Amino acid sequence: MSVAIEVNCQTGEVIERPLTAEEIAANEAAAAQAEADRLAAEEAAAVVQSAKEAAHAKLAALGLTADEIAALSK
Amino acid sequence: MPSTYQLISSNTLSSSAASVTFSAIPSTYTDLVLRLSVRQTTATTSITARVRFNSSSSGYSFTILRSNNGTASSYAMSGDSYVYPGHTPAASSTANAFGSAEIYIPSYLVSQNKPISTFGVNENNATTIGNNIIAAANLWQNTAAITSMEILPTTSGSFDTGSSFYLYGIKNS
Numbered sequence: 455m456s457v458a459i460e461v462n463c464q465t466g467e468v469i470e471r472p473l474t475a476e477e478i479a480a481n482e483a484a485a486a487q488a489e490a491d492r493l494a495a496e497e498a499a500a501v502v503q504s505a506k507e508a509a510h511a512k513l514a515a516l517g518l519t520a521d522e523i524a525a526l527s528k
Numbered sequence: 529m530p531s532t533y534q535l536i537s538s539n540t541l542s543s544s545a546a547s548v549t550f551s552a553i554p555s556t557y558t559d560l561v562l563r564l565s566v567r568q569t570t571a572t573t574s575i576t577a578r579v580r581f582n583s584s585s586s587g588y589s590f591t592i593l594r595s596n597n598g599t600a601s602s603y604a605m606s607g608d609s610y611v612y613p614g615h616t617p618a619a620s621s622t623a624n625a626f627g628s629a630e631i632y633i634p635s636y637l638v639s640q641n642k643p644i645s646t647f648g649v650n651e652n653n654a655t656t657i658g659n660n661i662i663a664a665a666n667l668w669q670n671t672a673a674i675t676s677m678e679i680l681p682t683t684s685g686s687f688d689t690g691s692s693f694y695l696y697g698i699k700n701s
Contacts, residue, residue: 456546456686463537463695464552473546481546482684484585488578488609489682499603 532699533561539693544569544686549678550695555637557697562631562677564648565692568618570685574650574660575618577687578610578680579631581642585609587669595661610680611668614648615660618685625653626691627660636674643667 456478460469473481506527513523536557539548553560568575580588589606616627627650633642644666652658677695681687 457543458547458549459539459541459545460549460551461537461539461693462552463550463554466537468539470545478684481680484609485578485681485683491605491608492576492612492682495603495605496601499601503601 532697534697534699536560536695536697538695541687541689541691543689545691546684546686547678547680548687548693549676550693551676553636553675553677553695554697555673555675556699558635558637558700559698560633560636560674560677561696561698562613562633562679563694563696564613564616564629564631564679565626566616566629566679567621567626567688567691568616568681568683568685569688570618570681570683571620572618573620573652573658574615576612576615576662576682577629577648578682579613580610580678580680581668581670581674582672582676583678584668584670588666589669590664590666592662592664594663595659597657597659611644611646611666612662612664612682613646614662615650616648617650617652619688621652621658622654624690625651627651633674638673639671641667641669641671642674 456473457470458473510523537550566577588608588611591604593602613629613631614627617625629648632645646664646666648662650660679693
């Protein structure tokens with residue numbers, strides 16, 4: 455059974471209780487959405503990185519040195 | 529720079545839990561620091577944790593810089609529901625491997641939006657290197673004083689036994 459723990463910082467009391475059905479459903483929905491959003495952002499960043507690497511490779515094929523390519527990126 | 533650093537409260541799990549909440553956070557400090565050493569029960573090797581304040585799941589934005597086994601990436605997001613302090617080991621990781629993270633919340637009582645910094649690392653402690661570093665600049669667009677803090681796994685799993693949570697307060701005088 456999933457439990458939630460609450461630590462009261464004023465009294466030191468620790469309350470452990472089962473999650474309600476509503477909390478379980480809300481957690482699962484929020485977690486799924488959060489994970490999907492995070493993966494989408496990571497994927498978008500990976501696409502940009504891949505495009506940069508492809509551009510660097512094309513520049514190198516044109517004869518630019520690594521230092522010259524790096525200078526273009528600054 | 530604040531001159532004090534005091535433990536407000538802590539909890540180490542004796543069995544798995546779906547969330548840990550620090551409630552009734554005292555208003556006698558200037559800044560808060562949350563430190564985590566956690567592992568999750570989901571069947572994977574590395575997964576993020578989540579944190580939210582005052583039970584609010586809106587108004588969070590961040591820029592993340594990440595290294596995953598030496599591969600660097602970065603991304604930003606707005607309109608999110610949580611702060612993500614970093615990746616943690618999970619059920620498919622090496623046994624007893626835990627990830628650690630720190631969240632620094634300056635001026636948690638002021639009636640302004642809250643900038644928050646996070647830094648988290650995990651290492652799978654196996655023959656094959658499996659490490660992950662995340663540093664992030666976060667903003668919670670909310671002017672309320674922070675009175676509670678809830679730490680959750682990213683998936684519908686739980687934090688594993690032995691995971692520990694420490695909340696510190698810092699005073700500037």
